[in-house]
Amino acid sequence: MPSIDVPVRNGGFGQTSRRDNWWLAPLLTFIGLGAFVLYANVRVFQGDHYHFGPYLSPFYSPEIVGPSPHAWFQVAARPAWWPGFLPFSAALLVMWAPVGFRMTCYYYRGAYYKAFWADPPNCSVGEPRKSYWGERSWPLVIQNIHRYFLYFALIFIGILAHDAWKAYWFADGFHVNVGSLVMTLNPILLGGYTLGCHSFRHLIGGGMDEISKSPSRAAAYDCVTCLNKKHMVWAWCSLVWVAFSDVYLVLCSTGVWQDRRIF
Numbered sequence: 009m010p011s012i013d014v015p016v017r018n019g020g021f022g023q024t025s026r027r028d029n030w031w032l033a034p035l036l037t038f039i040g041l042g043a044f045v046l047y048a049n050v051r052v053f054q055g056d057h058y059h060f061g062p063y064l065s066p067f068y069s070p071e072i073v074g075p076s077p078h079a080w081f082q083v084a085a086r087p088a089w090w091p092g093f094l095p096f097s098a099a100l101l102v103m104w105a106p107v108g109f110r111m112t113c114y115y116y117r118g119a120y121y122k123a124f125w126a127d128p129p130n131c132s133v134g135e136p137r138k139s140y141w142g143e144r145s146w147p148l149v150i151q152n153i154h155r156y157f158l159y160f161a162l163i164f165i166g167i168l169a170h171d172a173w174k175a176y177w178f179a180d181g182f183h184v185n186v187g188s189l190v191m192t193l194n195p196i197l198l199g200g201y202t203l204g205c206h207s208f209r210h211l212i213g214g215g216m217d218e219i220s221k222s223p224s225r226a227a228a229y230d231c232v233t234c235l236n237k238k239h240m241v242w243a244w245c246s247l248v249w250v251a252f253s254d255v256y257l258v259l260c261s262t263g264v265w266q267d268r269r270i271f
Contacts, residue, residue, distance in 0.1 A: 021126070023134035030130040037123035040244070041116075044251055048103075051254055055097040058254070060261040062174050063187050065254045066194050067099050070167050074098030105160040110247070112154035114206045115239050155207040165202055169195040187267045190256050197249050201242035204235025 024030065051058070051067055058065040059076045071079040073087055079098065086096035110116055121127045128135045143151050175191035176182055202208065213219050213229040220226050235242065259265040 020134045021136040022129060024130075024132055026130075026132055030133055034123040034126075034129055037119045040247075041120060041123065044247060047251060051258075052097055052099040052103055053095055055095075055099070057258045057261040058099070060187070060257045060267065062177055063191055063257055063260075064171050064174075065257050066168060066171075066198075066250050067103065067254050069164075069171050070102060071098045072101050105157065106164060109154070109157040109161040109202075110243075112151045112157055113243065114154070115243050117151060155210075158202070158205060158207045158211070161202045161205075162208075165195055165199050168198060171195075184270045185267050186270065187256060187260065189270075190253050193249055194246075194253055197242065197246035200235055201239070201246040203232060204237075204239045204242055206236065206239075208232055209236050 048067065051065075058068045059071075059078055064071060064076070064078045068074070069078075073079060073081045073083055075082065075084055076098075090096045122130055126136050143149060172188075172192040172195050175188040176184060178185075209229070209232045212225060212232050216222065216225065219229055256265070260267045
């Protein structure tokens, strides 16, 4: 009978029989996610340069209360009801939803468990701990709320799609600028990531023993499955583009970049 060598953990942190560069993926994940978290925190608490013309940063959308023309309730300063000991930023009122959705995402769990907690550092690599908690005890049991964050994420896709539509309307009418296209890619990439979510796939196809008996649901399930196969790619592309969209607005509003008109 033919046999193959299967790498297994060999006891001890980082011990493994693997001969590939197993450490590269968690390292790149640590750098990528760490850079995004650092940048996002700075921008959320900065509370400035998050809008330019018809554009609104996805970090601040929807702007429920704030000083910009995009705010639902426009205020010149912090709201009177906001606690005085806390810095105010319009982003703090909405960021909990997309952050909660990503942090509890099945793909991101595996990614940051490896990169930040070394649980494990990678497949078939020794961990720095002997116990295994899983996600059935506190605090990791809270990860199960991902299915509920999905509903908020779907609402945000609609809001960002509306922001993309507004990005084509300027003071002198309808135009297409580079920024218009930047804003449009946001709901497209986020939609590919959200609609390919494992929870959304279960929502579409769950509850039926034979989904083929419902052609419409079967077609929707196949579509979601197609997105789900590239879930990691959608996750990273959407994350990077959200950050780039905000960077674009910062550079345009500070005069570093010019938002060029296409037609």
